[in-house]
Amino acid sequence: MKNLWQKKFEKVLIDDKVKDSPTALRFLEVFGEQVEIIEGEPKDIQKKELSAGQFTQSKKQLYLTEFKGQFFKKCPGFHKGLACCNYFVLNLGFQCDMDCSYCYLQSFLNSNYMTVYTNIEDALAELASFESLKDQPVRVGTGEVIDSLSLDPITLYSRTLIDFFKDYPQWKLEFKTKSALVDQFLDCEHNGNTIVSWSINPPAVIDNEEHGTATFHERLAAAERCRDKGFQISFHIDPMIWHPNWQDSYALLVDEICQRFSPQEVPTLSVGTLRFQPEQKNMMRERFAMDSFVNQAETFKGKDGKLRYSYDLRKEMYDFVLTRFKNHSPAWRIFMCMESPETWVDTFGHTPHHEKPLKELFQPIR
Ligand code: SF4
Numbered sequence: 001m002k003n004l005w006q007k008k009f010e011k012v013l014i015d016d017k018v019k020d021s022p023t024a025l026r027f028l029e030v031f032g033e034q035v036e037i038i039e040g041e042p043k044d045i046q047k048k049e050l051s052a053g054q055f056t057q058s059k060k061q062l063y064l065t066e067f068k069g070q071f072f073k074k075c076p077g078f079h080k081g082l083a084c085c086n087y088f089v090l091n092l093g094f095q096c097d098m099d100c101s102y103c104y105l106q107s108f109l110n111s112n113y114m115t116v117y118t119n120i121e122d123a124l125a126e127l128a129s130f131e132s133l134k135d136q137p138v139r140v141g142t143g144e145v146i147d148s149l150s151l152d153p154i155t156l157y158s159r160t161l162i163d164f165f166k167d168y169p170q171w172k173l174e175f176k177t178k179s180a181l182v183d184q185f186l187d188c189e190h191n192g193n194t195i196v197s198w199s200i201n202p203p204a205v206i207d208n209e210e211h212g213t214a215t216f217h218e219r220l221a222a223a224e225r226c227r228d229k230g231f232q233i234s235f236h237i238d239p240m241i242w243h244p245n246w247q248d249s250y251a252l253l254v255d256e257i258c259q260r261f262s263p264q265e266v267p268t269l270s271v272g273t274l275r276f277q278p279e280q281k282n283m284m285r286e287r288f289a290m291d292s293f294v295n296q297a298e299t300f301k302g303k304d305g306k307l308r309y310s311y312d313l314r315k316e317m318y319d320f321v322l323t324r325f326k327n328h329s330p331a332w333r334i335f336m337c338m339e340s341p342e343t344w345v346d347t348f349g350h351t352p353h354h355e356k357p358l359k360e361l362f363q364p365i366r
Contacts, residue, residue: 005030005154008060008097013038013113015065023118024064026154041065046112052286054112058095063113067091071123072130072140086137089144090127092117092157096147098178098212101288101295102239105145107277116146120157124164135170139195143176150179158185166191174234180214180222186229195267196226197234200257202249205241208293216253220260227265238272240317242309243293247320254324263331270335271321273314274299275306 012031014024016039028035042063046054073089095105095114117123127140142148142161152158158175162185165173174195182196201209203216214222223233235257240250257266274294276284278301285295299307308314318336325332 001153002030006034009034009062011061012036013042013061013063015040015063018064018066018118021066021118023116023120023155023157026156027062027064027116030154042113044112047110049110050112052283055106055109055283056099056287058109058112058114059097059099061113063115064118065115066119067117067122071117071126086139088138088140090123090140090142091145092120092123092142092155093151094145097150098147098210100178100211100213101209101284101292102241102274102276104276104280106283106287107280109145114146116151116155120160124160127164133171134168137170137172139172139174141174141176143174147177147179148175149177149181153181153184156184159188162188162190162194165193169193172232176236178210178213178219180218182222182226186225190231192230192232195232195234196223197236198223199236199238200253201237201239201241202253204243204245204249205293208243208291209241209288216256220256224260227261233261233266234268234270235266236270236272237321238270239274240271240321241274241293242297242313242317246317250317250321251324254321254328258325258328258332263329263333266332268333268335269325271318272336273309273317275302275308277305278307281307 009031012027012035014027014035014037016037018024019028019037042061045063050058071090071092073091074087093114093116095109095111096103097114142157149158152175161173165171166189169191172193172195174197176197176199178199198219200216200219206213206216223235227233237250237253240246243249257269274297276294276299284292288295290296297309300310302308309317322334325334
């Protein structure tokens with residue numbers, strides 16, 4: 001495994017200030033002589049809009065430092081015009097060592113280094129300071145601008161977070177990943193409020209669009225290992241991507257999930273279709289050319305400014321997946337992520353606030 005990590009990154013820089021932190025010491029153990037300890041920021045750091053080449057480069061350059069800002073933020077879906085849940089994000093770094101063609105990091109990342117924050121203790125202190133939220137049904141996800149688990153066998157942040165959340169039974173901690181790296185926390189004692197969730201697509205989409213990620217079957221096998229240790233499991237079929245024979249691909253995905261998991265083992269499932277910021281289009285074309293299904297898509301601007309498939313195609317895709325799940329069992333609970341209340345009404349007949357099992361997820365925090 002050490003060799004695989006070492007091949008993945010061309011450069012590993014550690015800020016001198018954090019070189020003795022437990023996280024930095026673990027990176028030193030894995031990367032050995034490849035590590036360079038530096039004073040402050042890397043000399044060649046770019047803090048501006050990246051070119052396609054610089055973005056690709058940023059996935060191979062790792063920088064460890066501390067974070068001085070606010071770790072804990074409201075989910076970006078919390079915008080006027082979008083239905084959203086009580087979701088908060090906890091960012092312990094940014095950029096990702098995998099490479100999905102549609103990744104939204106391409107539209108806003110402005111550093112040519114993948115960065116990992118070593119001061120997780122400050123993040124936990126910040127979480128603990130939200131006393132008024134302690135008894136609210138808060139969900140905290142760690143996979144907004146960095147995959148929750150792809151570097152976790154080194155950082156071991158999952159273990160620290162699971163331990164912390166044991167004291168917050170009303171809260172839920174969500175790891176969101178496209179990796180299959182879960183074994184480092186399976187022995188942790190937990191109180192059932194950790195959700196391990198996979199962003200999942202059928203093999204045809206993973207092979208074409210989700211480069212460097214775990215395969216479809218690796219992700220499902222990792223989910224089974226988590227379930228067997230009592231962790232909650234969640235799947236985000238998101239972004240659904242149109243491609244020739246998409247119905248066959250998504251039918252396979254739904255059938256496989258239903259064969260391997262029961263609705264009770266997967267309390268929530270979300271679906272979403274392809275969406276991205278218009279300014280991302282050129283970067284995606286330059287990096288993945290027209291072989292990519294996302295670059296072949298016909299898209300239209302929504303109220304939030306993002307490009308999406310037409311309303312009719314989105315509805316057709318949602319209907320297909322929802323019907324397939326409900327044909328397996330009406331007990332499957334599914335919600336749509338980053339969709340307008342209108343799409344909810346047309347697909348479910350009401351907004352999420354009226355769907356009983358989901359009501360709790362969508363109540364605003366007072
Ligand atoms: S796994 Fe997520 S964060 Fe990483 S490249 Fe893919 S979409 Fe982006």
